Amino acid sequence: MSVRIKAVVDKFVKELKEALDADIQDRIMKEREMQSYIAEREREVAEREAAWKAELSRREAEIVRQEARLKIERENLEKEKSVLMGTASNQDNQDGALEITVSGEKYRCLRFSKAKK
The missing domain is CATH 1.20.5 (Single alpha-helices involved in coiled-coils or other helix-helix interfaces)
Structure with missing residues (x-):
């Protein structure tokens, strides 16, 4: 068994x-x-x-x-x-000049006159 x-x-x-x-x-x-x-x-x-x-x-x-x-x-x-x-800026200068800058060059305009017709 x-x-x-x-x-x-x-x-x-x-x-x-x-x-x-x-x-x-x-x-x-x-x-x-x-x-x-x-x-x-x-x-x-x-x-x-x-x-x-x-x-x-x-x-x-x-x-x-x-x-x-x-x-x-x-x-x-x-x-x-x-x-x-150009760039223009009106400067409050004593002489009233307008300063214009074109291509980095500054130009001053002291007197303005009308263009002739």
Whole structure:
């Protein structure tokens, strides 16, 4: 009887070990699959982040270029206005002279007269 019980117990222990080994192998496979999935998702996110940062950097560089171009255009416009129109300012001088600045050159007009018809 004890040989039979021992055989049943041995068989039970053997089946239990096989079941545990199968469960361990299944868990190891699932863990590997999960790690693989996580690594793939992290790679995808990193690629999207890198693409987003590159696009952001490109846009920031374009904004800087456009701001520089706008500044140059504004400076050129101011130069053109200065050349075309000159800047006049009525100085409250003792002699009442009118000062006009054209292209950085100052001119003073002391006397005004009407143009002849």
